[in-house]
Amino acid sequence: MISLERVSRAFAGRRSAGPLTVLSEVSLQVRAAETIAVVGPSGCGKTTLLELICGLQQPDSGSVRCPPAALMPQRDLLLPWLSTVDNASLALRVQGLDRRRARAAALPWLERFGLGGFERARPHELSGGMRQRVAFLRTLLAGKPVLALDEPFASLDAITRAQMQGWLSRILEQEQRTVVLVTHDVEEAVLLADRVLVLSPRPGRVLATIPIAVARPRLRSDPAVVALRAQALDALGSGA
Amino acid sequence: MSRRLKLLAPLLTVVLLLGAWELYVDAGAVSSLVLPAPHAVLASLFTDRAAIWHNLMPTAEEILLGLVVAAVVALAVAVMLHLSSFARTAVYPPLVATQAIPIPLLAPLLVTWLGFGLLPKLVVIALVCFFPMVVTTMSGLASVDPDLVKLLRTFDAGRLQTFWRAELPSALPGLFAGAKLAAVLAVIAAILGEQAGASSGLGYLLTVTVANLEMAEAFATVLVLIAFAIMLFALLSFAERRAVPWIHQRSDTEVR
Numbered sequence: 001m002i003s004l005e006r007v008s009r010a011f012a013g014r015r016s017a018g019p020l021t022v023l024s025e026v027s028l029q030v031r032a033a034e035t036i037a038v039v040g041p042s043g044c045g046k047t048t049l050l051e052l053i054c055g056l057q058q059p060d061s062g063s064v065r066c067p068p069a070a071l072m073p074q075r076d077l078l079l080p081w082l083s084t085v086d087n088a089s090l091a092l093r094v095q096g097l098d099r100r101r102a103r104a105a106a107l108p109w110l111e112r113f114g115l116g117g118f119e120r121a122r123p124h125e126l127s128g129g130m131r132q133r134v135a136f137l138r139t140l141l142a143g144k145p146v147l148a149l150d151e152p153f154a155s156l157d158a159i160t161r162a163q164m165q166g167w168l169s170r171i172l173e174q175e176q177r178t179v180v181l182v183t184h185d186v187e188e189a190v191l192l193a194d195r196v197l198v199l200s201p202r203p204g205r206v207l208a209t210i211p212i213a214v215a216r217p218r219l220r221s222d223p224a225v226v227a228l229r230a231q232a233l234d235a236l237g238s239g240a
Numbered sequence: 241m242s243r244r245l246k247l248l249a250p251l252l253t254v255v256l257l258l259g260a261w262e263l264y265v266d267a268g269a270v271s272s273l274v275l276p277a278p279h280a281v282l283a284s285l286f287t288d289r290a291a292i293w294h295n296l297m298p299t300a301e302e303i304l305l306g307l308v309v310a311a312v313v314a315l316a317v318a319v320m321l322h323l324s325s326f327a328r329t330a331v332y333p334p335l336v337a338t339q340a341i342p343i344p345l346l347a348p349l350l351v352t353w354l355g356f357g358l359l360p361k362l363v364v365i366a367l368v369c370f371f372p373m374v375v376t377t378m379s380g381l382a383s384v385d386p387d388l389v390k391l392l393r394t395f396d397a398g399r400l401q402t403f404w405r406a407e408l409p410s411a412l413p414g415l416f417a418g419a420k421l422a423a424v425l426a427v428i429a430a431i432l433g434e435q436a437g438a439s440s441g442l443g444y445l446l447t448v449t450v451a452n453l454e455m456a457e458a459f460a461t462v463l464v465l466i467a468f469a470i471m472l473f474a475l476l477s478f479a480e481r482r483a484v485p486w487i488h489q490r491s492d493t494e495v496r
Contacts, residue, residue, distance in 0.1 A: 054394045071394040073387040080486035081409050091395040094405065124489040142395050 001178050002030035002053060002146065007062035008203075009048050021203035022048050025062070028197060028206070032145075035172055035179040037189035039232060040199030046182040047074075049204070050148045053180055069146035069180075074154055076135040078123040085110060085119045087134050091142035109137055113171075129160040136168070140175065149181045153188065162220075165191050169216060186232045190225055191218050198235040208235035276456040284456040285463060291445065292457075292464055299434065299441040300468065302358060303426045306365025307472075310426075311419055313366060314373030318411065321374070322381040323403070339371045343429065347436030356437050364433035365426050372425070373418030380414025381407050413487045416480040423472040427465055 007026045010019040022045035030036050038046050051057045054069045070091065078087045086093075089106035093099065110119055113133045123131055132152060139147055152168070153161045169192055172179060183189050189196045190212055198208040210232055214224045258278045264270065265277040272280065285292070317335070321328045343364055350360035384406050392402050434443025442461050449458040481488065 051390070054390075056390050056393060068396075069394060071391050073391055075385075075387065077385055077388045077391060079406065079409070080489065081484075090405065094392065094395045094397045094401050122486065122489065124486070139391075144394070148394070 001032040001034070001067065002028070002180070003063075003065040004028040004049075004052070005063045007052060007059045007064060009045065009052065009057065009060055023052075023059075024203040024205050026199075026204060026206055027062075030178055030180065032178055033176040034195065035181065035193045036195050036197060037181045037183060037193035038197045038199060039183055039186050039189045039236065040204060041201045041236070042184065043202050044199045045202065045204035046184075046199065047150055049199075050150050050180060050182050053146065054148050067146055067178075068144045069148045070139045070142035070144040072136055072139040072147065072149045072152055074151045076123070076131040076155075078131055078134055078138075080123055083120045083122060084115055084126065084134055087123065088115075088137045089141060090138050095142075106137070106141060109141065113137055114167075127160075128156050129164055132156065132164060133167070136171075140177075146178045146180065149179065151183050152181070154184070161185075161188075166217065168192060169218070173216060186236070187220060187225075187229050190214075190228045190232060191220060196228075196232050198232055207238060208232070210235070273453050273455060276459055280456040281459040281463065284454075284460040288457050288460060292442070292461060295440055295442050295445040295461075296464060296468070298358075298438075299430050299443065299465075302361040302365060302433070302441070303430050303468075303472070305358070306362050306430070307369055307419065307422060307426050309362060310366040310369035310422060311373060311415065314370040314377055314418065315411075315415060317370070318374045318377035318381060318415075319403075319408075322378055322407070323399075335371065335374070338367065343368065343432045344436070347433055350433075351437035356439060360436070361430060361433035361438070361441075364436075365429040368429035369422035369426050372421040373415060376414040376418035376421070377411050378414070380411035383414075384410050413480075413484045416476065416484060420473055420476050420480070423476055424469050426472075427469045431465070 005027055009023040010021040013020040040046055052064050053066050054071050085103050085106050089102035092102040153164050196210040200207050218225050262278050350363050354360040431443035434441040435447050438444040446461050
């Protein structure tokens with residue numbers, strides 16, 4: 001489904017420092033309906049990887065083959081002048097649906113996402129968790145086969161983040177989509193993904209690929225989850 | 241600060257300043273042909289109310305029309321400069337140059353070309369007022385988060401969709417901020433425009449009364465101008481709160 005072959009990417013560095021390599025020879029295959037998590041330290045090129053998958057950047061070398069992907073950025077970036085339902089259906093409006101149809105398509109989802117009763121609320125009236133759910137729904141409703149999630153819960157407090165991880169896990173079980181989830185939270189990666197890709201510090205290389213063969217719903221206290229989390233942390237540590 | 245204090249504090253400042261002014265003139269420190277006493281100005285405001293009211297109407301018309309013209313032109317120019325880097329290079333520097341031209345130099349020229357009517361005043365007001373709105377609107381257009389633009393691109397949004405869905409609404413707060421600045425400038429521009437050649441208006445009245453050394457009436461005219469500027473500013477602030485309410489609303493749960 002998604003295929004990255006020996007992808008490298010560099011940016012012009014500061015003055016005489018020369019180009020800054022952020023990704024080095026990264027290869028990655030993702031099957032349809034698979035959820036893959038990419039973990040790594042800050043600045044290891046996780047966001048660059050997502051933008052390559054979304055076609056927002058081109059690699060300097062290597063090849064990227066990927067069906068259309070919709071992005072969910074780190075911050076919710078909901079439009080403050082739009083209501084919940086209009087924010088959620090933004091992609092449908094962009095794709096040319098009229099307002100009535102776009103709203104009709106989004107409304108049943110709001111109920112499912114626990115946003116019933118908040119259809120007409122503006123973003124500032126929603127809690128952080130609700131805003132992330134609207135942002136996720138907006139990306140989901142774009143109707144692309146691939147979802148590219150960039151640290152979706154990084155801005156939330158720990159308790160809300162835990163709730164949202166459980167919530168997203170259930171949604172992804174129902175919605176068969178191919179998901180690339182970028183995170184710096186190893187536990188989140190193990191809880192949500194079918195496979196965890198561990199990247200090294202800059203320039204990002206693949207240090208390990210860890211399959212997560214634990215039945216869902218997963219508990220963070222499950223010994224298997226704890227062991228895999230330790231394994232991923234070990235892999236991260238080996239690259240430092 | 242309590243609500244009452246908020247209302248009383250500026251009033252107290254004004255009363256103190258007026259008191260000092262009155263004492264200064266009454267003490268004979270300055271001729272009333274140069275600086276009239278506040279009580280004389282207030283008296284003139286009443287006795288000359290017919291002349292002032294009669295001359296307020298054309299000035300108000302010029303200012304309101306001029307502001308509308310300036311806002312429309314500013315929005316169009318800002319959008320053009322935002323969308324085209326060529327336009328930005330070609331047009332922005334000359335645009336800045338127009339703002340450096342002293343109006344007293346330009347206004348007589350406009351009167352020669354466009355006559356003594358409404359038109360030359362409109363041009364002066366629009367010229368003075370459109371630039372602040374261009375600058376603030378452009379910064380609004382450019383304030384869209386780059387990540388939002390990326391998000392929209394993955395939704396297959398083209399340049400036009402991005403402009404329409406994200407950039408234009410983001411520019412509205414800037415347009416209002418510029419309009420509030422421009423409202424105050426418009427009053428000054430109207431006076432300069434009228435002083436270059438007019439047969440009515442508060443600027444005309446000001447020219448006549450100053451020439452006749454009727455300083456109390458001249459100051460009363462200025463008082464009316466100030467009140468008009470404040471009213472315009474308040475009106476725009478009200479419209480801003482209605483049209484772009486989101487700039488005053490911040491989520492308390494947002495973590496930055």
